[in-house]
Amino acid sequence: MLIRRTDLALEAHELWRGEQKTRRLAGLDSRSVFRRGCRVTSVTVQSEEAARALGKPCGRYVTLELRALARKEEGSFEQAAQAIGREASAFLHSPGSALCAGLGNDEITPDAFGPWALGSILVTRHMKQRLPEAFSGFCSVSAVKPGVLGTSGMEALELVRAAADFLQPEAIIALDALAAMDPARLCTTVQ
Secondary structure (H helix, E strand, O other): OOOOOOOOHHHHHHHHHHHHOOOOOOOEEEEEEEEOOEEEEEEEEOOHHHHHHHOOOOEEEEEEEOHHHHOOOOOHHHHHHHHHHHHHHHHHOOOOEEEEEEEOOOOOHHHOHHHHHHHHOOOOHHHHHHOOOOOOOOOEEEEEEEEOHHHHOOOHHHHHHHHHHHHOOOEEEEEOOOOOOOHHHOOOEEO
């Protein structure tokens, strides 16, 4: 028996619909729109029944499909950055502090996105503490690269939780590679 594996809520919903031959499940809402050449799908899991059916905790999952990036269309990088920023700001609501967690194993390419992405994050917590006037317009950003259980002996969640308990950030941003069933979604999808 083939076990299908996905981290994407929209694929879990597609899989469930295909298996159940129905489009409706109480406590589940899914909507897709196109914005500036980007498909944006929001899957909201509101009931325990829906959570069990999809294998996802209750919550709202927003997925952006940025296929123009793979096709290297002109302006696609800027459009993708704007789309990601717009959707992220709907979740973050301008926090005063954030902890970015780069999840994964930076020594294994398919799992290295999280740790590698931290290299592009401007961490500012230390600068805001030392020069508050100069960095007054910045959010206080910290970053943690917890590694994986096999190299640290600790689950990533344990380390991120410890950092969050110490820092008390208003937002935690997890950066991680996600499994997808559809190969066309690899390297072109953000959830």
